[in-house]
Amino acid sequence: MDTKKPACTLRLVIPAGKANPSPPVGPALGQKGVNIMEFCSSFNMLTNHIETGTLIPTIVSIQKDKSFNIRTRTTMTSVLIKKLSRDDSIQPNTKYIDYTDVKAIAEIKLRDLNTVVLDKAIKTIKGTIKTMGIKVKTGTHYE
Template sequence: MAKRIHQITIHLEAGNASIPELGKMLGPIGVPTIGVKRRYDEATAGNRGETIPAVITVAEDRTWVMRLKTPTTTSLIRAIVGSGSARPGHIDGGVLSVDQLRQIAVRKLPDLNTTDIDIAMRTIAGTARSMGIRVE
């Protein structure tokens, strides 16, 4: 691959990437959106309903490489608890058990900047608190 000129992170629905959204992000740099959509949809088809981030690195000769990441922390928490609080800090948005917190931390561990599960759990708990979700 030639010298990297762009690195774009996309957050789209797994297995069903939106062509207009991809076109907005990739069109100005000359990346073929259909090729990206096909590869993204194939790679994420097993996780339909989740939002899977992907980092697309584009070289000066317009070749590109895609690397998938784990789903966003907030989407994993919402899948377990629900939507969270409309007013975090004022209204309770639900409860997340320690076992559920550990489950999310294990799944997010490859994308976090730690290898310690306890530190990863504290990071996930902070995100949950900012969503108005209590951890017990």
């Protein structure tokens, strides 16, 4: 990995395995002089183990010589929550997510959060869930 300070850093959200020269990838990288096809190939290979189409926050560091470094982050928390939330037939028009799923999301997101303590990561995830209007089911009750 290059330790020199990059000339430019871009933040993009790209579907796993689906990077191509169309927007947002092509225009963003093209104006910086990066080889777009090389980037797309590298990104798709880097994300081939992730479910195709999953949105991946990506940081692209571009050097003065137009070389680049790709860093991916974990899938956005809201995407993971939506994927795991369920309709609750007992309470119509209410979505819920099981506590075990909250814990699983926290374990996935731990490397991107500002904590290394799982309990604090769970609290962070629960805060996001609450703002989305989804309830957390723990045993027989909802939070």
